[in-house]
Amino acid sequence: MSETKTYPEIKRGASLLLAWRLEGKRVLLIGGGVVAASRLGFLLESGAHVTLVSPAPLEPSIAHRVATEPEHLTWHERGYGNPDAATPEEMAADKELPVGDFDMVLTAVDDVQLSQAVCTAARTARTPVNVADVPPECDFYFxxxxxxxxxxxxxxxxxxxxxxxxxxxxxxxxxxPADVEDAIAGVGALRTELRQRAPGVGGALSKRRMRWMIDTCDAWRLDQMGAMKDPEVRRQLLDDGWEQHKVLRPGDVGAAPGGVKALVGDVVRAAPAWLPTLAAFVAGAAVGVAWVDRVRR
Amino acid sequence: MSETKTYPEIKRGASLLLAWRLEGKRVLLIGGGVVAASRLGFLLESGAHVTLVSPAPLEPSIAHRVATEPEHLTWHERGYGNPDAATPEEMAADKELPVGDFDMVLTAVDDVQLSQAVCTAARTARTPVNVADVPPECDFYFxxxxxxxxxxxxxxxxxxxxxxxxxxxxxxxxxxPADVEDAIAGVGALRTELRQRAPGVGGALSKRRMRWMIDTCDAWRLDQMGAMKDPEVRRQLLDDGWEQHKVLRPGDVGAAPGGVKALVGDVVRAAPAWLPTLAAFVAGAAVGVAWVDRVRR
Structure with missing residues (x-):
């Protein structure tokens, strides 16, 4: 059992960090204050359609989104559920907007009883739920x-x-790194074009595609990957690389991505941290000698 | 409408990044290869109970976890579903382990048909699903x-x-930063103790608690927060700070967290980046003058 040592111990206590896809999904957001406002920004960026339930007044940025994002945000100016209900189940039973109609539910209200009732209803409907400020009532955190x-x-x-x-x-x-947006755009474009050229999922082709993408990325520095945004660079990579079962480096591609800038970048990056200090010392010495020289002359 | 300019434009195309809570939840993991292995590590760290379905042989690290984590991982040595089924629905209909019995489903197998059938079944059962290498079939990505x-x-x-x-x-x-684990442990302990002292959620107390935690954290540097792991430091913060409606700085607390190290840290942090270069220049000048002086003498 000596090989057991090669596997790190499991350290529990983590959450599972995920990127949730909400493009075209329906999200119920209950509340119209500052916490709801921060949630709303994330939700709209993810492309969800948000149904917002809250009495007026809304936090100003929410009011702005209601006015400017009518296709992605619908405001119901009222409270959620039935405040006069006898049981928590009835309290969260909103006939017009039941939690089960949504792909995700978020509450950000001060009403703890309502929050807990909504949480229970969401669990029953198997809709993922986040209750602001009540960690045990959350399937997920931000x-x-x-x-x-x-x-x-x-x-x-x-x-x-x-x-x-x-x-x-x-x-x-x-x-x-500053170049990361360009790098992601370049690699993303290459990956999309490769998938068009060699479509299909699973099996040997999928494995070869994944391997080739990794090997190609390994051969390019982050600050060089932006060059892949150029269609001609991508064409060369796919024609002369993918099709020929080869991995091309930046220098193999005609467009010479990065070029002089990348070369200078190499040198500057390679310079040790004490180099400016040494240079300053030498410059100081030279000025000192020159000054003495001038004074004594 | 001039105030509309104060709100940044919504840039769609993002995912909603989440920390999913899986402590005590049931997760179905279909597949026993390298992709399944990477998922399994995250799942076990999150405290989920994982039901693994895969024929032998398992990827070595998975085999190791099966042997060493019996309370958190159950292996069914077989394929998932009914490979001879006529329709996708029947293919994913596993009588012993239906997807609806789980809080999350992950597939990491080369069988695209099975993957898609499991995805459809999970969507019907409203169980969040990730299908490795098939982005459109995923509710979430890693x-x-x-x-x-x-x-x-x-x-x-x-x-x-x-x-x-x-x-x-x-x-x-x-x-x-190197001190981040200590800082989180310290602030986490303070927050837990404050919640015990001032329990309850929602309303004015909750707001005051949140405000006080933020103000206190603002008054402490990251490398000082580790001192909050000391129960005596927390007692002073809560007795003399929270109870008195005050925010205490590190210097106000008897234990003088950080001490000399923090003080030196302050000075070093305060030094501008060009200081070593200037010092080297001056030193160089001095040496240059001295050298000329010596040679000429």
Missing amino acids: GAQVRRGPLQVMVSTSGAGPKVAVIVRDTVANAI | GAQVRRGPLQVMVSTSGAGPKVAVIVRDTVANAI
């Missing part, structure tokens, strides 16, 4: 997020608190 | 992830490809 075009990064601290997540998020955001 | 104890970071590239996500993930992982 984390602090960064978005740069197609790149999304989420930071989760397992409930230690949003502030620490935001600090880490800001540190992480600063570390994201 | 991203490249980093975990440091309670901190989890996910990188998603909206399907541009796993390789770019891994490059960004590695860059991001290097940028995560």
